[in-house]
Amino acid sequence: MQIIFDVVGKRAMIIFRGSLIDLPGPFSTQSEAVFAGEQKCRELGWMARANNNKIDVQK
Numbered sequence: 001m002q003i004i005f006d007v008v009g010k011r012a013m014i015i016f017r018g019s020l021i022d023l024p025g026p027f028s029t030q031s032e033a034v035f036a037g038e039q040k041c042r043e044l045g046w047m048a049r050a051n052n053n054k055i056d057v058q059k
Helices: 030-043
Strands: 002-006 011-016 019-023
Touching: 002 030, 011 030, 019 030
Parallel strands: none
Antiparallel strands: 002 011, 011 019
16 A cells, blocks of 8 residues: 655545545645545555454554
């Protein structure tokens, strides 16, 4: 997974296994954009897997 923050456009893009998701924002900081990107990945089920088991990110 890669999250790219566009400083000028104040938006973020997520790239994961050939899929591209645009998050229009606006995001005031890179960390805000990364957080939103991570949340979107969780919503889509793009979570890390270990031995085919979902990792509990609620902890």
